[in-house]
Amino acid sequence: MNIVFMGTPEFAVPSLEKLIESGHNVMLVITQPDKPKGRGKKISYSPVKECAIKNNIEVFQPPKLKNNKEIFDKLSQLNPDLIVVAAYGKILPEEILQIPRYGCINVHASLLPKYRGAAPINWAIINGEKETGITIMYMEKGLDTGDILLQMSIPILEEDNSETIHDKLAVLGGNALIDAINKMVDGALMPVKQDDSKATYAPILEKSIGLINWQKDAVEIKNLVRGLRPWPVAYTYYKGNMLKIWAAEVYSYEGKEKPGTVIYAGNTLVVKCGKDALKILEIQSEGTRRMTVEEYLRGHIIGKGEQLEGI
Incomplete structure (x- = not known):
């Protein structure tokens, strides 16, 4: 099958x-334009571009897709059987969705x-879900609303966080994608419409989401900590200084102190x-590296009875 692949971050590489x-x-591989990275603002390739170059595949990096005659003409000329999208970073306009004869399919990191x-x-972990997975779906004009072609699931373990689940789903996504394409070639796929009444939304993350509300249950706060790695990271304040909480666990406690x-x-x-209560395991104060709480407390004094500030 002749395929155009569209993706950008590490998640899409598998x-x-x-x-x-x-x-x-x-x-052809289509990925986001190169961006300056780090203090030196050195131009950095996306992980998908690096993979494509390593495998001698042509790379195309249009600054936009909508009303872009160049990308439309290029794809029309190639006339691919299928376009595969995995975390590309932009919504595909309808004129592109209509080009391949098998349509456009997406590797989505949830059980739609x-x-x-x-x-x-991130939101699956923040909300305390016990499983997640990959959905291979047809793409259409709506946001992740297309028919489901195939799903594979994995459990979310207590020790998991958004980084570990990201890596697991990246691998699972590659396996699910090949399974779906093979079934597509064999005519064995049975698209299933999504039940919109069961739909939930996973909005883009903002830094403000990470501010801890100590009034909440310890389980909820732990899930926030797990779900916001590596960005924006859950945080609180101590005497006006931000403390990022990288890892924590629930501590059974029935005292009456103020949250x-x-x-x-x-x-x-x-x-x-x-x-x-929340037992903090890894912490990072402003201007320092991430470290264990034991390391942190060797150089910083936080006394019993003192207050951490949040929402």
């Missing part, structure tokens, strides 16, 4: 690699119709929540 390994003809939108992995109160500070840090 899907591209699987396509290449499967023997399908990846005619749950978590349509930009940050499905946000430090109830233990020695070689660890335990903070009262609306229900139970």
